[in-house]
Amino acid sequence: MQRLTLALDAMGGDSGPPVVVPAAKQALENYPYLTLRLIGDREQLIPLIHHYHLEDETRLSIVHTVQMIAPEDKPLKILRTRRNSSMGLSLQMVADGEADACVSAGHTGALVALSHAILKVLPGIERPALVSSIPNRRGRQTLMLDLGANSTCSSHLLHQFALMGMVLVQTLWHINNPKIALLNIGSESIKGNDAIRQAGRLLTQTSSLNYQGFIEGNQIFDGDVDVIVSDGFSGNIALKTAEGTAEFLLYSFRKMLPQSPLKRFIMTWLMPNFQRQLSQLTPQKHNGACMLGLRGVVIKSHGRADSEAFFQAISEALVQSQLNIPQLIGQQIPKFLSEIG
Amino acid sequence: MQRLTLALDAMGGDSGPPVVVPAAKQALENYPYLTLRLIGDREQLIPLIHHYHLEDETRLSIVHTVQMIAPEDKPLKILRTRRNSSMGLSLQMVADGEADACVSAGHTGALVALSHAILKVLPGIERPALVSSIPNRRGRQTLMLDLGANSTCSSHLLHQFALMGMVLVQTLWHINNPKIALLNIGSESIKGNDAIRQAGRLLTQTSSLNYQGFIEGNQIFDGDVDVIVSDGFSGNIALKTAEGTAEFLLYSFRKMLPQSPLKRFIMTWLMPNFQRQLSQLTPQKHNGACMLGLRGVVIKSHGRADSEAFFQAISEALVQSQLNIPQLIGQQIPKFLSEIG
Incomplete structure (x- = not known):
C-alpha cells in the first residue's frame, strides 16, 4: 500500500485534542501505511500522547502552533491573520505536498476561506x-x-x-x-x-x-x-x-x-x-464531510464528533487520497463545462 | 356561540372531494354553529353528499365551478384566468364577507398569488x-x-x-x-x-x-x-x-x-x-397551516391530507376566525414597525 501522510488539525471542533489524539491512535493501529502530523498546541498534545502511550510512535509527530480561530472571526480577518492557526498550517502542508490530505473539525466558514486561499480551487470550479x-x-x-x-x-x-x-x-x-x-x-x-x-x-x-x-x-x-x-x-x-x-x-x-x-x-x-x-x-x-473542488483532499469533521467519528473522518481522507479525487475532478470537469459553452 | 360560515375549496389537494366531503360532515357534526359552502364541481360533489347522507343538511351548500388550477400554471396565468377556480371563488367569498374564512388544499403558489390579489395584505405587511x-x-x-x-x-x-x-x-x-x-x-x-x-x-x-x-x-x-x-x-x-x-x-x-x-x-x-x-x-x-398577513383567514391544508387532517384544518379556520387574527395583526403591526423607523 502506498504510504500516506495526513495533517490533522488537532485544535478544531468542540473538544480538540481529547478527541483527535485517541482518533489518531486508532488510525495508526488500523492503517500501517499511515503517517500522521498533529498540528496544534504542544502543551495540550503531549500529555494526551503520553496518556495514550504514543510517545514512541515514529509515525506520529507534532507541528506546534498556538494560533487559534475564534467562532466570531470574520473570513477577512481569518485570511489576514490566521494562516498560522492549526487549520491554516494543516492546509499549508497539503498545498506544499508535505501531507496528502488534511482533516479538521474547525468551523466551516474558516475552513472554506482558508482552503480556498491556501489550496486554491480546481480549473472550472469557482468555489469549494x-x-x-x-x-x-x-x-x-x-x-x-x-x-x-x-x-x-x-x-x-x-x-x-x-x-x-x-x-x-x-x-x-x-x-x-x-x-x-x-x-x-x-x-x-x-x-x-x-x-x-x-x-x-x-x-x-x-x-x-x-x-x-x-x-x-x-x-x-x-x-x-x-x-x-x-x-x-x-x-x-x-x-x-x-x-x-x-x-x-x-x-x-x-x-x-x-x-x-x-x-x-x-x-x-x-x-x-x-x-x-x-x-x-x-x-x-x-x-x-469533505470540501470538494480544491486542489487537495480536505475532510471536515463535525464539530461535535467523538473520537470514533473523527477516526471515520481520517479514514475518509485516506480513501479520497488513494482515489486521487481532486485530480479526477480537475481532469473531468472542464470537458463537461464545455457542453454548456 | 357566534355563527360562522366557511368556504371550502372542494377540489384542491391530491384527492379533492373524497377528502373534503367527509371532513365537512365531521365539522358540521362537531360545530353546530357552523355553516359550510363547498366550492367545486357539482357533478363530483353531489354523489358524495348522498353517500355521506348530507342531502338534507341545511348548513351545507354547493357553489358550482369547474375551473381548475394545474400544478404547472404560472402565477401570472393564475391571476389572469383562474379567479373563478374553486380556490379563487373561495377566497372571493371571504373578500366579499360571504364567508368568515376559507380552507384550501390547493397548491401553495396559486394560493399565495390568488389570496394576495383577492384578499390583499394588511397594512405594513408586504407579502403573506x-x-x-x-x-x-x-x-x-x-x-x-x-x-x-x-x-x-x-x-x-x-x-x-x-x-x-x-x-x-x-x-x-x-x-x-x-x-x-x-x-x-x-x-x-x-x-x-x-x-x-x-x-x-x-x-x-x-x-x-x-x-x-x-x-x-x-x-x-x-x-x-x-x-x-x-x-x-x-x-x-x-x-x-x-x-x-x-x-x-x-x-x-x-x-x-x-x-x-x-x-x-x-x-x-x-x-x-x-x-x-x-x-x-x-x-x-x-x-x-395558515396564510398570515392577509385581510381574512386562509387555512392551507396539506395536499396529501386525509379527511381527518382536513377536518383539523377546518377547526383551525374556526379558531382563527373566532379570535379575529387578521384584525389583531392589522392593529398591532404598524406600531411595532414604527420602532425601526
Whole structure:
C-alpha cells in the first residue's frame, strides 16, 4: 500500500485534542501505511500522547502552533491573520505536498476561506462545496452538496456542484451514470428562485449528466437519486433538520418508556437496534464531510464528533487520497463545462 | 356561540372531494354553529353528499365551478384566468364577507398569488407568509414561518414575519412575550446571507420583541423559542425534511422487524405508540397551516391530507376566525414597525 501522510488539525471542533489524539491512535493501529502530523498546541498534545502511550510512535509527530480561530472571526480577518492557526498550517502542508490530505473539525466558514486561499480551487470550479452522504430507503447512500460552504450560489456554481458530485459518486461508489437532482420547494419547473430554475436549465443542457429534475425535502431519503445538489444555505438547513428530527424522535421515544414497566423493559431491550438506525443521522457517530473542488483532499469533521467519528473522518481522507479525487475532478470537469459553452 | 360560515375549496389537494366531503360532515357534526359552502364541481360533489347522507343538511351548500388550477400554471396565468377556480371563488367569498374564512388544499403558489390579489395584505405587511407549528421537546408547539409562500425574502419581510408570528402565538397560545429566532446556518452574527443578517439587526432594534438570535436546523425541535422565522425556501426545506426524516425512520424501524419473530411480535404491539409520535410530523395527520398577513383567514391544508387532517384544518379556520387574527395583526403591526423607523 502506498504510504500516506495526513495533517490533522488537532485544535478544531468542540473538544480538540481529547478527541483527535485517541482518533489518531486508532488510525495508526488500523492503517500501517499511515503517517500522521498533529498540528496544534504542544502543551495540550503531549500529555494526551503520553496518556495514550504514543510517545514512541515514529509515525506520529507534532507541528506546534498556538494560533487559534475564534467562532466570531470574520473570513477577512481569518485570511489576514490566521494562516498560522492549526487549520491554516494543516492546509499549508497539503498545498506544499508535505501531507496528502488534511482533516479538521474547525468551523466551516474558516475552513472554506482558508482552503480556498491556501489550496486554491480546481480549473472550472469557482468555489469549494461541503459534501456528505446520508442513508436512504434503498439501503444505500445519497450524496448531498453544498452543505454550508456557500450561503448563496449562482446557477453556474450549482451546475459545477452537480458535476463534482457525479465524479465523486462514480469514483467512490462505482455508480456509472448517477442520478442527479436539485433540492427545491416543489417539483414543477416554475418552482423556487431564479438561480435554481436556471441551474435546472444548465443541467438539462449537459447531456452527459443524468439530471432528474427537482426534488423536495421529504424525498431526500427516498434513494431515487444518487446526488442531491443545493445551495449551502438550504443544504445545511436540510442536513441539520434531519439530525434534529432524529434526535427529537429518539428523545420522544425514550419519554414514552415509563408508561408501563413491562413496555419500559422491552423497549430498553429493543433500543440498541433503533439507536443504530438513528445514529446514521447523528454527527457524533456518522462523520466525514469533505470540501470538494480544491486542489487537495480536505475532510471536515463535525464539530461535535467523538473520537470514533473523527477516526471515520481520517479514514475518509485516506480513501479520497488513494482515489486521487481532486485530480479526477480537475481532469473531468472542464470537458463537461464545455457542453454548456 | 357566534355563527360562522366557511368556504371550502372542494377540489384542491391530491384527492379533492373524497377528502373534503367527509371532513365537512365531521365539522358540521362537531360545530353546530357552523355553516359550510363547498366550492367545486357539482357533478363530483353531489354523489358524495348522498353517500355521506348530507342531502338534507341545511348548513351545507354547493357553489358550482369547474375551473381548475394545474400544478404547472404560472402565477401570472393564475391571476389572469383562474379567479373563478374553486380556490379563487373561495377566497372571493371571504373578500366579499360571504364567508368568515376559507380552507384550501390547493397548491401553495396559486394560493399565495390568488389570496394576495383577492384578499390583499394588511397594512405594513408586504407579502403573506405560510405558517404552521411543529411539536417540540418541551411538549409544546413551535410556530414556523415562512414555509414556502416566498422563495426569497428581504430583511424587512423577515422582520414582518417575526411580528406576525409574535401576535399569532400571543393570541393562540397565550404566551405573553414569545421568544423569536431566525433560522440560519450558524449561531454567530456573521453567519448566513445579507438578508438574514440585516433581519437580525432589525429584530434587535425592535425592543418590544423578544428576539433570541439565530438558531440552526438541529435546534428547531428543542423548544427554546416559540417562533422560528425563515425565508420560504429554507423553511419549506426544513419542514419537508423533518417529514421525510420521520417517514424514513418509521420505514427503517419497520424494516428491522423481521429479524426475530419474537421482536417482530413485540414491535407490532408497541408500534401504535411510536406511530403516534411520528404522526405529529406527518402531514396526513397533522394539518392546518395558515396564510398570515392577509385581510381574512386562509387555512392551507396539506395536499396529501386525509379527511381527518382536513377536518383539523377546518377547526383551525374556526379558531382563527373566532379570535379575529387578521384584525389583531392589522392593529398591532404598524406600531411595532414604527420602532425601526
